[in-house]
Amino acid sequence: MDLFVSMRTFVEVVQSGSMNAAAQRLNVTSTLVGQRIAALEGHLQVKLLNRTTRQQSLTDFGETYLDQCRDILEMVARSEGTANDEQLTPRGRLRIAAPVSFGTAALVPMLKVFSDQLPDVEIELVLSDANEDLIAGGIDVAFRIGRLEDSSLLQSQLAPYKMAVCAAPSYLAQHNMPESPDDLDPFRAILFSKTGRRPWRFSSGKAERNWTPNAIFSVNSGQAVREAARAGMGIAMLPEVLVQKDFSSSALVRLLPEWGLPEKPMSLVYHRDRYRPQRLVKFIDFARETFGKR
Incomplete structure (x- = not known):
């Protein structure tokens, strides 16, 4: 068992909300995802996830271990990436959610600019006037219009919606x-x-x-x-x-x-993770610069 791969898989399963969603994001089969989680639980001799046919939840130990995994993976990423940061090319899938009108008229034209800057990043845009649940929908980052309820998500204020x-x-x-x-x-x-x-x-x-x-x-x-x-x-x-x-x-x-x-306030929301892939970091910076307060 590759411990780091299994830890990354565990974090992705929690963030994505299901093994099937994690498998799509990791570009592997759901069977392999299940095998990695089982191997990790076997290695630790403790259960990490409570699983049913319809939903999953973290065990008490799983919640603690999730934070530890994120800390470890962040340190590994930093040690691997700091020296060669300028040579790193962000890649992989970025799943973005946005309201229909804003997404169609304002965001889509600017995604061409972002895509030209990072051509190896695959963009998946979810347009909906309902506030998509980031975990359940496997969303990396979302644009929200209107007052936000208290949330565990991080928020960046953008220019108001006029x-x-x-x-x-x-x-x-x-x-x-x-x-x-x-x-x-x-x-x-x-x-x-x-x-x-x-x-x-x-x-x-x-x-x-x-x-x-x-x-x-x-x-x-x-x-x-x-x-x-x-x-x-x-x-x-x-x-x-x-x-x-x-x-x-x-x-x-x-x-x-x-x-x-x-005017309606507009915000960018994303997971409160210590470790974020470079494609997400780059998009957050891009969105702040493009749609920031004016």
Whole structure:
């Protein structure tokens, strides 16, 4: 038994949430992963994982041993890598999760830049407006929009997520251009169904206004809201990053530019591990630089 390989496998099984997920990330069979864990438990003469057909959990000793494995593997990585750090080429799979609109409009174009810098890293992007569980989903790093609950995950604050109210020129031709939120009552709204008919909150200096949208259409996709707005169905509140090109091409017109909308905090979250592969370290640095606070 290769003790270090078995220890790495054990850490990966815990981080990935299952032996099958660990096998995919390690590019080996799930049978081999199971054999390594069994060999490690046999070597230690103690059980590390409680396993059922549906889930797994660490034993009390397994929790302690996991921290020890991470410390040992970190020291090994440092001793192997420090001297030749400049020659190391990050490689392997990096699994990233992001909200659909942000991921499609902002992240995907920048992943080309990251991929050009690290061509040996395989990127797997998971787009979902649900907050993916990093362990259960085998996620290395995730972008999160909105307030974060207390978590064992590490968090890096990025630039806030900004929203804009907009409409197509064809729709605006039927209405007078609004000068304040008080002028929005005649307008029909296209809604993102996840947020529903929550009031849109506007502010300008010390002035604040709430407007409850009169919906004509709702859908559970930000991209579909954008297409409906471009088609002239009504006004929409959309992420700026999703409609910047539409503003430039005049396919959509920004409404009430002097009235601000609440910004949503955006964060990068990742495991609280002492040892991180270079591909993850490099991506965290890249994301902070690309989407950091402005």
